[in-house]
Amino acid sequence: MGYAQRKVATTASKLAHVSSSHLKALPPRQSLLSAGRAAPPTVFDAESWAASQPPPQSTLATFAHRVGLGKVVPSPEIIQQACTHPSFVQLHNQQHPDQPLPATNASLATLGNSLLGLFATEFVNSSYPHLPTRVMKAAVSAHVGPTTCANLAREMGAMPILRWHRSPGSSTQSAVLHSDALASVPRALTALVYQYRSLRSARRFAEKFFFSRDIDLRGMMKFRDPKQTLLATVAKFGRERPVSRLLKETGRFSNSPVFVVGIFSGADKLGEGFGSSLKMAEYRAAEDSLLRLYLTRQPPHLVQLPTSTFPDALGNVFEAKGPESPYSPVSLGDSEVLYGSAGRTGVRTPGARSRAAEAAEDDLEDYVL
Incomplete structure (x- = not known):
């Protein structure tokens, strides 16, 4: 076994979502040199190739049952879509230019972000009717903000099945970091619950995973x-x-x-x-x-x-x-x-x-x- 083959096997063993049992060929053809041919014009990147491989179906099914969506989504491919960031398309085109584009969670994350913002706003506003506007915005961000969503994705165990690609920022778009890709997973899962169940089911999902956390509101309030x-x-x-x-x-x-x-x-x-x-x-x-x-x-x-x-x-x-x-609306609290x-x-x-x-x-x- 040559150096390239050993590099591919070592990288694949380190990544939890890459299993050699479900791969069609290991090592891939891109890492092999034919007899009598010179080296390819591009150097084979084992880490990019391993990151572009789809996770096994068993891992997706385990993750779905872990977060309570085993009986909600119809197939593991839906979970794979929810864990695929739009930045992964660029990496997929580099490694598999002849294959169709994978489904990403762009629309699911947008819908889930709107739902989580709605649920968090009404929860904070109904629980603390006298809360100042700026503190209420900070509390909503603390409940369902990007940092909270990224931490929740780590707790769910979404890191091994997350498919994304780090891209630098430009004048038209910001850089894609690992935390940004992780934050899209809980948002997409909330959208899946809404699509395959109901709005109240999505709210119960948000209450169990997001609103069960304690937020220190006293530290957010400062008076000049x-x-x-x-x-x-x-x-x-x-x-x-x-x-x-x-x-x-x-x-x-x-x-x-x-x-x-x-x-x-x-x-x-x-x-x-x-x-x-x-x-x-x-x-x-x-x-x-x-x-x-x-x-x-x-x-x-x-x-x-x-x-x-x-x-x-x-x-x-x-x-x-x-x-x-x-529904009996509660009395509105006076603003600050x-x-x-x-x-x-x-x-x-x-x-x-x-x-x-x-x-x-x-x-x-x-x-x-």
Whole structure:
């Protein structure tokens, strides 16, 4: 066995989706030199040849049953299409120019991306009705964004059966990376569930694989001036002006004091915070008050999604026939307060505060022992 044959056999053994049992000829004819002929004009690339081979049917069937689609899709070829990125066409043309083009997941990934965006938006908006718009967009991206889809594809075990080709970026299109190809697999699988089952089945698929993950929303919320934001928010809800009260303290005259400040609106405590100074404790208390408001979550048994009204029958939303589920829309939460903003930029304008806001801030800085 020559060097080229050993290289092909070694590369094929390293790739999990290339099995010599289902290949027609190993090594391929491209790696062999005929007697009396010179070397071919192009050097045979064993890794590209191995990557262009289709995965075995047993691997595709195992993957389909692993993700719960064994009885959903009619054949393993559908799973192979869902795991074939459009960038693979270029590699296929280089290695097999005389064969027809393979089916890719371009349309499936586009449909699945739209479905996942719909499911995530209604889930986050119904669960957290007071969430600011920017934080809601960040939460949707954290649930079904490209990074999450790529990580989910790795957890599903889609890497051995993924067919793609790395391509550099140009002026008209961006580069295709491994994470981009992996992210298309969960999107395509969501589209398959929608095509072969229903919209509600696709939503249940997304809930099990995407929405079961915990997202840290507190880390996504940052306030430039929590005190001013709290003043405008309390005034918007028609509540009494907030007042800061010193709840506890220790070591005032030492080098490491600790102060605990609470912010009250009438008899209701909005939040509390601690710090090594009164200013720091008040800042954290105002931030805690805003987080308690914006991160108020709707109880799970009261969350109703708009897509639950579609019938749970086979077919898409235009062809499915069956009884529709009742839907009671929840009350819309108030949007976040934009204070001191200039137009649409959202940047505070120096000196844009009114006298009433300054007086309210003075009241907020009065500590009640």
